[in-house]
Amino acid sequence: MVKDTDTLLKTVGASWLKAAGRPATVTVGLSGGLDSVVLLHVLARLQTECGFVLSALYVHHGLQAEADDWLVFCRAYCASLGVSFYFEHVQVERNGKGLEGAARQARYQAYERSAGDVIALAHHQNDQSETFMLAALRGGGLRALAAMPEWRVLALNGKQIWRPLLSVSRQALQAYAAEHGLFYIEDPSNADNSLLRNWLRNEALPLWRERVPQLDEQLSAGVQLLQQQLAVLDEVAKDDARWLEEAGYFDCKRWRQLSPARQCQQLYYLARRKQLGVPTAASVADFQRVLQQLKPGVQAEWRLPSGKVYAYQNQLFVLPQDWLKDCFWLDWQTMQGQNACLKEMAASGNIKLCWHKLGLREDVLEQKLVIRAVTTDDVIELTAGHKKVRKLLQECKIPPFARPHWPVITDVNNHCIAVANIWVSPSHACPDGVLPVFEQFNLFILEPK
Template sequence: MASSRNSPSEALLRSLRAHVAPGTPVCAGLSGGLDSVVLLHLLATQREAHGFELSALHVHHGLSPNADRWASACEQLCETLRVPLSIERVHVERDSGTGLEAAAREARYGAYARASASVIALAHHLDDQAETVLLQLLRGTGLRGAAGMPEWRALPGTTASLWRPLLSVTRSELESYAKTQGLTWIEDESNASTAFDRNFLRLQVAPLLEGRFPGWKQAISRFSRHAGTSAALLEQAAREEGVDPGSPLAVELLRAQSPEARAHALRTYLEDQGLPMPTEARLAEMTRQLTEAREDARVRIEHGGAALVRHRDTVHVDRGPRGASPWNVPWAGEEEVALGADRGAVRFATATGAGIAERYTHDGTWHFGPRAGGERIRLEAERPTRTLKNLLQETGVPDWERGRLPLLFHGGALVWVPRVGVAAGYRCGAGEPGRVPEWFPGARA
C-alpha cells in the first residue's frame, strides 16, 4: 500500500532513520489504547529491516476496574507480534496534591526510567501535542512550555532517551491505519470524563476549533516548533553567560544581569536540576532573596521537594531532609556500601601508604552514621583533637550539607569524614596496605 508523507508508516520511518541506530534496544510504552497499539505494530514491522531490538512495557496503574483486562489485551497483542512484554504494577498517589493525572504520569515515567532499554518509544501524536500546548498556554507557560513535547529527549535520571515518532500524525490517521491492519484496542473509560482538563479540551473545545479553524492542530504544532527554537537560543545564551548544568549557580552572575535575563538564568538552572518551574511571582521572589540578602545570611528556599540554598557566593540544590535523623549502616570490609535513603554510597579503593590501615579493618565493629554534634577527630598525631564543626567550617562544607555527611566509626571512635580525612591513629604508614574511602552522594550500590 502506498503511503503518504503524513501516514503513520512514513512518519515512523523518518523519525527512526533520524534517531535510532541499528542494534539499539527500543522499549515501546503500551497502554493497549489505539495510539500505543499502532506504534507497537509499526515498530514490529520495521525491527528486522532496521535491525533494532524491540520490547514493550505495560504500566498497570490499578486505577480502573478494567486494568487487568487491559494488561491481558497487551499480552495477547505482544504474543501475536512476537514482542517481549513486561508488566509493571505501580502505586499512584491519589492525594499527591498534584492531581490524579499528574500522579499517574509520574508513576508511569518512573516505570520507564527502570526499563532496561536505551530508547523508550511513546505514541503521542499531533492531537496530543496540540492539547499539550493549549494547556500550557492556558497556564501561562513560557517558551519552553509552549514548545510542547519534543520528538527526542533524555529521560532524566537515566542514560535512556524518550522518543515520540508520531507527533506529526493525527489521531484519525492512526485510527485509519489500525482499521486497515485489522488491529483492535481498548478504550479507557476515563477518557470520556470532562473532569480532566485534557479531556475537556479534547471533547468540548477541539471540535469547535476544528469547525471554525480547520488545520488548527498543524498550526499549533508549527508554533510549538518556533517556540522550541527560541527557547533553545535563550538556553544557549544562558550557557554562554555561565549557567552550567554540572555546577552551582553563581550569585554574581544573577546580579550582573537584567531582571529578564536573571529570571531566565534561574529558570535554566532549575530545569538543569530537574525541579519544577515556579510561577512568575515565585521566581521573582527567589531571585530577590538569592541576590539581595546579606552576604552572611542563610538563604534557604523550599521548592519542588528540594531547597535552593545560598552558600557564600553560589546557589546549590539541597535534596536531603532538614536535620539528620539517626541511622546506622554497618561496614564489614566491602568495597562498596549503599547508605540508603538517597544518602548515596561509599566506595573503598585499595592503596599502599594511603587511607585507613588495612590491619584495623578486620577487628571490632565498624559502621556509618550521621553527625550528632560534638564529634572530635585528631587528623595529625602531633596536634590536638579538633571539633568536627570547626574542621567542616575550615573546609568550606556548607552548613546545610554537613548533616548529610556519612561518618565512619570504629566502635565509638570517629575514623573518617568525607572532605576532611582519616584520623591520625588509623592512617596507613608508608608501604602499608590501606583502604581509601570516597563518598558518592548520588550513587546507589
C-alpha cells in the same frame, strides 16, 4: 494513488532514520487504545527495514476495573504480531498531584525501568494541540507551550522517548486501523469531561475546529517554532552554566553579572538538570531576589519538589532529598551501643582512610572507636590548645546546613580524636598517618585547614 497508510509508514520511517538511524531496541508504550495499537502495527512492519528490535510494554495502573482485560488484549495483540510483550504493575501515589499527573509519573518511571533503548509513544497531532492548549490555560512558559518534542532524553542512562506520530491526525490513525482491520480498546474514562484535557478534546476543540478547519496543523506549526526557539534558549543556558561553573561550582558572583532574565533562566535550568522538579515562577523570583541581596557568611535555602539548593559564600549547593542517605553515623538505632576499630568501620561504611601528612597512628586504628555526628560540646585538640569542633567547622567555611551532620571519631570515653576530612588530634597522630574522609562532604569545605 498513494494510500494514507503508505504515507503513515513513510512518516514513521523517516522520523526514525532522521533522529536515530542505528540499530536499537524499541519498546512501544501499549495501552490497547487506537493510537498505540496503530503505532505498534506500523513499527512491526518497519522493524526489518529500520533495523530495530521491537517489544511492547503495558503499564497496569490498577485504576480501572477493566485493566486486567486490557492486559489480556495487549498480550494477545502482541502475539498476533510476533512482538515480545511485557507488563508492569505500578503503584500510583498522588503526593499532592492530580490523579492523571500521578498516573503519568508512575508510567514514565516504568518506561525508565524498561529494557528498550527507545520508548515509542503514540501521541499524535490532536494530542499535541491539547497539550499546547492546556499549557496556555495553565499559564505555562515557553517550555510548557513547546508541548511534546518528537525526541527527548528520558533517563540519565541515555534512554529516549520517541513520538513519531506528532504530525499525524487521529483521523488518519482511524483510517489506518480500518484498512488493516485492527481492533482496539475504548477507555471509558476518556468521556469524563470533568478532566480538563477530556473537556478540551470532547467539547472545546471540536468547536474551534469548526471555526478554524486547519487548527491542528496551525498549532503544530506554531509548536515547532516554539521548540526551535526553546532549543536556542537551551543553548544559551548551557553556555551560561558552563561559564558560571568554570571553577567547579556555581559562582553567584558571576551569576549576578547576568541580566535578570538570564539569572532567572539559570535557576530554572539548574533545577531541571539536577532533577529537582519544576519550581513555581514565584519561588524562582523569590530565590533570585534573595541571591541578589545575599551577604557573605549568610546562608539561603531554596526548597524544590525533589530537593533543596543552598547558597553560602557565593556558591550554590544542590542537594537531592536523599543527600544524607549514605551518612550511616546519623542512624542512631544502627550506631547505638556499637563500637569497632576504625579499620572495620571503614570497610563496612562510606568512610575512607586516606593518607595525610599528620594522620592517625596505626595503633589508634586498632582501638575501639565511635563515629557519630558532631555535637555542640565536642572539643578537638589542636597543635596548641583545644577548640570547639563546631568552631573548627565554621573556620573551614563549611555551610551551616552541613555542620550538624558532620562525622567525628571519638574514643570509648566520648573524647573527640578526629574530625572527618579535616583534622586529627596531635596526641593520636603521626607523620604519614591516615585521615578519616567521607568524600561526599569534601565539596562543603570551602577553606581547608
